[in-house]
Amino acid sequence: MAEFALILVSTILVNNFVLVKFLGLCPFMGVSSKLETAMGMGLATTFVLTLSSATSELANVWLLEPLGIEYLRTITFILIIAAIVGFTEMVVHKTSPLLYKVLGIYLPLITTNCAVLGVALLNVSENHGFLGSLLYGFGASIGFTLVLVLFAAMRERINAADVPEPFRGGSIALITAGLMSLAFMGFTGLIPG
Amino acid sequence: MLTAIISIGLLAAALGLVLGYASIRFKVEGDPIVDQIDAVLPQTQCGQCGFPGCRPYAEAIARGEAEINRCPPGGEATINALADLLGKEPIPLDEERGTTPEEPLIAFINEDICIGCTLCIQACPVDAIIGAAKQMHTVIRDECTGCDLCPPACPVDCIDMIPIPKKLDDWVWDTPKEKLIVEPAS
Incomplete structure (x- = not known):
């Protein structure tokens, strides 16, 4: 139990995928200009990341390792992620048209989110096991959503602020992201000893 | 080598089957009658019917909230087609909505x-x-x-x-106004 809690805290704060491991930076910069879209993206990513993390682990243990074809890991995982994203899109479209409207274009975009593939590959190299992978994926996506929403809220404020001319737009966003990253590195202090 | 090709191929095929099944199982159906009504309307989006376009008018007809005689650009042809589609009696065009032009x-x-x-x-x-x-x-x-x-x-x-100005590629002869075949004198 303590181990699982540790995984969650570690992925959400200490080893945050966006700000410490620098994965999934494209959606982080791309869809963070509005708070609502950031929440939609976070929600969709949480769902897909958790599911694909567990499924990839299963495929690795039951398919790749028994057949001795671990070198095809990346292509297999990409295949699984793409299929899950497509499946999710169809199910959401059918069961909840409202959610489908909110998520919109962000659902298919998740396929190209490098954090999703990164989590699946890290699961293998760090030997998390099935439950561990599930939690690892869930924690990673919660961490992703957390910083995405925080960053979007900041950018909305920055848009209204008096930023010097040369720093407007993308530059101030990158500087802010860097400062956030520095702040998140401070969570490393949570690890005892 | 062969194992790799077969296993990845099978995995891809299995995922493809799942997706194919899902696309049938979770198919989203629009309201078909609205689509059919919308296809009959002339798509001028003019708003003379009192709705903000042809699609909203089609939805209103499907809900039974609007009569089928509110489309001046479509005129009698549209009313007849709608009456046919919905199994209603054709009714004359609502003159308050406007008049149908002689030609487009x-x-x-x-x-x-x-x-x-x-x-x-x-x-x-x-x-x-x-x-x-x-x-x-x-x-x-x-x-x-x-x-x-x-x-x-x-x-x-x-x-x-x-x-609409006639161009070379859509110009046709006027339809003959007089009878071409002269009745043989008896």
Whole structure:
């Protein structure tokens, strides 16, 4: 139990995928200009990341390792992620048209989110096991959503602020992201000893 | 090598089957009757029926909230088609909504008079008018639906509704007005 809690805290704060491991930076910069879209993206990513993390682990243990074809890991995982994203899109479209409207274009975009593939590959190299992978994926996506929403809220404020001319737009966003990253590195202090 | 090809191929095929099944199982159906009604309407998006376009009018008909005789651009042909589709009796066109033109018309901007106010651009429901502020405007003939919404918007009355000009590739002989076959004198 303590181990699982540790995984969650570690992925959400200490080893945050966006700000410490620098994965999934494209959606982080791309869809963070509005708070609502950031929440939609976070929600969709949480769902897909958790599911694909567990499924990839299963495929690795039951398919790749028994057949001795671990070198095809990346292509297999990409295949699984793409299929899950497509499946999710169809199910959401059918069961909840409202959610489908909110998520919109962000659902298919998740396929190209490098954090999703990164989590699946890290699961293998760090030997998390099935439950561990599930939690690892869930924690990673919660961490992703957390910083995405925080960053979007900041950018909305920055848009209204008096930023010097040369720093407007993308530059101030990158500087802010860097400062956030520095702040998140401070969570490393949570690890005892 | 062979194992790898077969196993990845099988995995891909299995995932493809799941997706294929899901696309049938979770198929989202629109309201088919609305689509059918919308297909019959002339798509002028003119709003003369009192709804903001053809699709909302089709939805209102499907809900039973509107009569089928509120579409002047479609005229009698549309009313008959709608009556046929919905199993209702054809009723005459609601004259309050406007009158059906004799032949299809499109808007024409007299470019010498146009002052470039952009008011007609804002009135056009299908974006068939191009131009910019204080620049001459013109109508894209292929896009114009002849909805008659831009002439009232023009402050200098430079828009006329004209019959669609004949071009070489759509010109046909006029239908003969007199009988071609002369009855043999008995």
